Amino acid sequence: MAxxxxxxxxxxxxxxxxxxxxxxxxxxxxxxxxxxxxKRPEGMHREVFAxxxxxxxxxxxxxxxxxxxxxxxxxKQAKARLGMKKxxxxxxxxxxxxxxTDGAVFHHWRRTTDDQKDYPFAKFNKQLQIPxxxxxxxxxxxxxxxxxxxxxxxxxxxxLAKRFDLRFIVMADRWDRxxxxxxxxxxxxxxxxxxxxxxxxxxxxxxxxxxxxxxAEHERKRKDQLKKLFERTTQQVEEEQMLLNxxxxxxxxxxxxxxxxxxxxxxxxxxxxxxxxxxxxQSARKYEKKLVKKKLHHQPRPSKVDSVxxxxxxxxxxxxxxxxxxxxVSLRSQKMKLPANIGQRKVKALEQAIQxxxxxxxxxxxxxxxxxxxxxxxxMVLLCELRTALSxxxxxxxxxxxxYEAACPGKTLNIPPSLIPAEPIKEEIIEPGTSASTNA
Amino acid sequence: xxxxxxxxxxxxxxxxxxxxxxxSLRVGYAQEDTPKAEIPSVVGVGPSAPxxxxxxxxxxxxxxxxxxxxxxxxxxxTTYVNVPxxxxxIQTYMKDGMIDNWDLFEKVIDYTYAKVIQSDPEYHxxxxxxxxxxxxxxxxxxTELMFEKYNVPAFYLVKNAxxxxxxxxxxxxxxxxxxxxHTSAVPVHEGYVLSQAxxxxxxxxxxxxxxxxxxxxxxxxxxxPAYKIASKDVVKExxxxxxxxxxxPENLTQSWQNYMLKSLxxxxxxxxxxxxxxxxxxxxxxxxPSVHYEFPNxxxxxFGSERFKLAESLFDHAMLGAGQLASTSVGxxxxxxxxxxxxxxxxxxxxxxxxGFPERLNRDLQLRAPSNTRLKMISANGSVERRFGAWIGxxxxxxxxxxxxxxxxxxxxEESGKGQVERKCP
Ligand SMILES: Nc1ncnc2c1ncn2[C@@H]1O[C@H](COP(=O)(O)OP(=O)(O)O)[C@@H](O)[C@H]1O
Numbered sequence: 001m002a003x004x005x006x007x008x009x010x011x012x013x014x015x016x017x018x019x020x021x022x023x024x025x026x027x028x029x030x031x032x033x034x035x036x037x038x039k040r041p042e043g044m045h046r047e048v049f050a051x052x053x054x055x056x057x058x059x060x061x062x063x064x065x066x067x068x069x070x071x072x073x074x075x076k077q078a079k080a081r082l083g084m085k086k087x088x089x090x091x092x093x094x095x096x097x098x099x100x101t102d103g104a105v106f107h108h109w110r111r112t113t114d115d116q117k118d119y120p121f122a123k124f125n126k127q128l129q130i131p132x133x134x135x136x137x138x139x140x141x142x143x144x145x146x147x148x149x150x151x152x153x154x155x156x157x158x159x160l161a162k163r164f165d166l167r168f169i170v171m172a173d174r175w176d177r178x179x180x181x182x183x184x185x186x187x188x189x190x191x192x193x194x195x196x197x198x199x200x201x202x203x204x205x206x207x208x209x210x211x212x213x214x215x216a217e218h219e220r221k222r223k224d225q226l227k228k229l230f231e232r233t234t235q236q237v238e239e240e241q242m243l244l245n246x247x248x249x250x251x252x253x254x255x256x257x258x259x260x261x262x263x264x265x266x267x268x269x270x271x272x273x274x275x276x277x278x279x280x281x282q283s284a285r286k287y288e289k290k291l292v293k294k295k296l297h298h299q300p301r302p303s304k305v306d307s308v309x310x311x312x313x314x315x316x317x318x319x320x321x322x323x324x325x326x327x328x329v330s331l332r333s334q335k336m337k338l339p340a341n342i343g344q345r346k347v348k349a350l351e352q353a354i355q356x357x358x359x360x361x362x363x364x365x366x367x368x369x370x371x372x373x374x375x376x377x378x379x380m381v382l383l384c385e386l387r388t389a390l391s392x393x394x395x396x397x398x399x400x401x402x403x404y405e406a407a408c409p410g411k412t413l414n415i416p417p418s419l420i421p422a423e424p425i426k427e428e429i430i431e432p433g434t435s436a437s438t439n440a
Numbered sequence: 441x442x443x444x445x446x447x448x449x450x451x452x453x454x455x456x457x458x459x460x461x462x463x464s465l466r467v468g469y470a471q472e473d474t475p476k477a478e479i480p481s482v483v484g485v486g487p488s489a490p491x492x493x494x495x496x497x498x499x500x501x502x503x504x505x506x507x508x509x510x511x512x513x514x515x516x517x518t519t520y521v522n523v524p525x526x527x528x529x530i531q532t533y534m535k536d537g538m539i540d541n542w543d544l545f546e547k548v549i550d551y552t553y554a555k556v557i558q559s560d561p562e563y564h565x566x567x568x569x570x571x572x573x574x575x576x577x578x579x580x581x582x583t584e585l586m587f588e589k590y591n592v593p594a595f596y597l598v599k600n601a602x603x604x605x606x607x608x609x610x611x612x613x614x615x616x617x618x619x620x621x622h623t624s625a626v627p628v629h630e631g632y633v634l635s636q637a638x639x640x641x642x643x644x645x646x647x648x649x650x651x652x653x654x655x656x657x658x659x660x661x662x663x664x665p666a667y668k669i670a671s672k673d674v675v676k677e678x679x680x681x682x683x684x685x686x687x688x689p690e691n692l693t694q695s696w697q698n699y700m701l702k703s704l705x706x707x708x709x710x711x712x713x714x715x716x717x718x719x720x721x722x723x724x725x726x727x728x729p730s731v732h733y734e735f736p737n738x739x740x741x742x743f744g745s746e747r748f749k750l751a752e753s754l755f756d757h758a759m760l761g762a763g764q765l766a767s768t769s770v771g772x773x774x775x776x777x778x779x780x781x782x783x784x785x786x787x788x789x790x791x792x793x794x795x796g797f798p799e800r801l802n803r804d805l806q807l808r809a810p811s812n813t814r815l816k817m818i819s820a821n822g823s824v825e826r827r828f829g830a831w832i833g834x835x836x837x838x839x840x841x842x843x844x845x846x847x848x849x850x851x852x853x854e855e856s857g858k859g860q861v862e863r864k865c866p
Contacts, residue, residue: 092454099847104849105593106453121451121841163866169774170632174866185774226775230810237811325730 099125470838537571594847603833641760672738712824763804788829
């Protein structure tokens with residue numbers, strides 16, 4: 001009365017009685033069905049196999065679906081099915097291991113039905129072919145370096161090679177130092193491969209079995225270097241790290257300097273191609289943005305000059321006046337209007353410059369005057385920026401001079417006159433850059 | 441032999457695995473995941489004087505063996521050793537990681553077959569672990585003993601460091617084993633110990649016990665083990681203990697009392713001591729909550745920074761600190777294997793269960809390893825796996841199908857004698 005169908009009073013199909021016949025039929029059917037799906041290697045336990053493969057690679061059902069398989073009463077069946085197969089007996093049976101030379105007999109559990117094959121693990125008994133030599137072979141071919149390797153030592157080497165399957169590191173460890181002196185891994189390898197090569201040559205063996213040439217000198221050198229690498233003290237490592245850092249700094253500074261000269265160059269050439277710039281600003285902007293980003297990555301020492309130069313760059317020197325093409329009828333005086341995207345600072349500087357040079361701030365807008373006035377103002381902005389840059393450079397030069405003099409008292413730094421500006425700069429035109437790095 | 445076994449490479453042949461240590465002998469069947477028994481590696485030796493009470497016990501228990509020539513009585517395993525008996529001396533059969541007193545050791549083996557294995561030795565091949573610095577003489581003696589006295593069908597000896605590495609699934613590893621009497625660093629390369637680069641120090645669990653004892657005695661804390669106490673009252677923290685003494689047999693030997701005291705100290709050390717991840721610093725230690733411990737006589741108190749100070753002695757030694765030990769060992773190996781050794785450092789042995797031991801070792805080793813090496817510590821999480829690392833490795837090895845050709849069989853022993861153990865068990 002526990003079933004939901006009982007509660008809802010739904011008639012329940014009779015569970016077919018499990019008879020031997022129905023069983024076998026169903027079992028065969030199940031077996032056939034299962035055949036296509038499962039590729040479980042024989043003997044692997046189901047639990048282990050389930051870790052590797054799902055029966056039908058589906059996601060597991062959310063609800064138990066024993067009955068959904070169409071078998072009927074699932075649990076009952078499963079239970080009954082277990083007993084149907086005949087029990088295969090295990091026995092504690094003796095076995096012979098062909099990998100052993102002594103014919104010793106051990107016991108293990110085995111199914112009585114399994115046939116008495118060879119011990120299955122014997123086939124893993126692989127042995128390396130270590131060449132052997134006779135006394136005469138040794139005397140005729142192998143006496144190459146008698147001071148370094150005598151017969152006894154060579155014998156010991158080949159014995160170890162056989163015992164440790166050419167694990168040279170272990171062989172060097174077990175090398176009988178008391179009797180045969182100290183030998184390194186490289187010594188052992190060198191001699192071994194020498195002997196193998198000589199034997200192969202002497203026996204005129206088929207040449208497809210290549211004997212390996214061992215470059216002992218190279219190996220020794222390599223290992224020496226490796227050892228040195230391992231045996232550095234912390235101080236040495238730190239020193240190296242410090243030197244590397246210094247090198248990086250120097251290189252970064254060098255790059256900075258190069259970049260600065262380039263920037264200056266660019267500014268100068270920009271002054272020449274003012275008109276060009278006006279058309280190219282768009283693309284130049286993009287480039288500058290990139291530049292700024294790059295700059296952020298290596299900034300070994302912020303310099304004011306740098307920031308000023310940069311500010312000029314970002315600002316895009318000069319002014320781009322909008323041409324009013326295509327926007328319908330308009331007054332020509334509109335052409336002289338400063339574009340909206342100019343910074344407040346620039347506008348102010350421009351006003352001051354116009355005052356300073358005593359230019360009419362709003363000349364009659366004839367075609368010619370419009371163009372000339374616009375160009376003039378663009379140049380003025382550039383001029384202001386260059387002035388700022390100059391003053392920053394001078395300031396920095398002064399401060400470096402002071403630093404130098406403070407560091408080496410008693411000396412004065414002579415600045416070549418070509419670097420000193422001819423006339424004092426009018427500071428009041430633009431307050432030196434107010435960008436973030438100014439106060440650094 | 442079923443195909444299933446073939447898949448996993450296992451084939452169990454009823455072998456036994458013995459892992460003798462200074463603290464205990466671990467013994468059990470290969471292919472099981474823990475030893476059947478852990479028997480203390482000490483034996484109680486009592487006088488032959490006929491004590492009526494005791495005699496009855498003796499006759500019924502065959503773990504108490506009596507030789508005809510030697511009339512002394514031997515008590516093996518915890519339940520017999522821990523009983524206070526008149527004039528029973530406690531002796532260990534181990535010395536320097538190797539079996540030293542063979543008579544006592546035989547008593548323990550006898551007991552093992554009779555009480556633990558409960559089967560005859562001639563049915564079970566035997567795999568023994570040994571210290572990496574075991575000497576030829578000892579190895580041959582053990583081989584001889586097992587074949588001649590116990591008639592085992594086959595025998596094999598493996599270095600315990602190799603087994604510990606196997607139990608972590610490594611054939612190449614630096615095995616740092618901290619047991620009762622010593623801590624050792626042993627490089628294992630492709631299943632072989634690099635014997636020239638084995639380094640060990642006498643700083644182990646017993647050394648810590650000694651430190652604890654000195655410290656506690658200096659504090660004036662009474663270290664009466666539980667066997668002395670008949671009853672105790674509940675007292676406030678740090679108040680004097682109120683307890684009554686038990687009536688004990690006379691003439692308890694000093695060695696037995698020391699042994700019982702050591703058990704108490706080991707319990708203290710397991711529960712209280714902890715290693716800091718960085719070298720001991722009073723300020724850091726003071727911030728960690730203290731731990732409460734109650735002694736058998738009822739006295740109890742909180743332990744603060746001394747928990748760390750005591751444990752620090754395993755690491756702060758310039759030459760013998762565990763980190764230094766490990767890096768020295770690696771430094772003595774061929775340059776080509778150093779990276780792979782640093783790449784798998786297996787931590788095993790009961791003493792490494794000390795809280796924070798693996799973390800501190802990791803930190804100390806990282807400092808000493810070349811700066812860009814990949815250091816990997818492998819330490820089993822379970823206390824059983826850590827304490828029985830070597831035994832578990834032996835259990836795995838002895839039940840691998842391809843290993844079954846390695847045994848020295850009794851036939852081979854008859855033919856070539858004990859000398860072959862040097863060759864066959866490298
Ligand atoms: N949980 C634990 N915490 C701290 N130390 C422990 C713990 N369990 C065992 N020990 C210590 O480990 C030591 C025994 O380690 P073990 O590896 O069994 O030694 P051995 O190999 O020499 O027999 C003892 O000194 C014991 O105090």
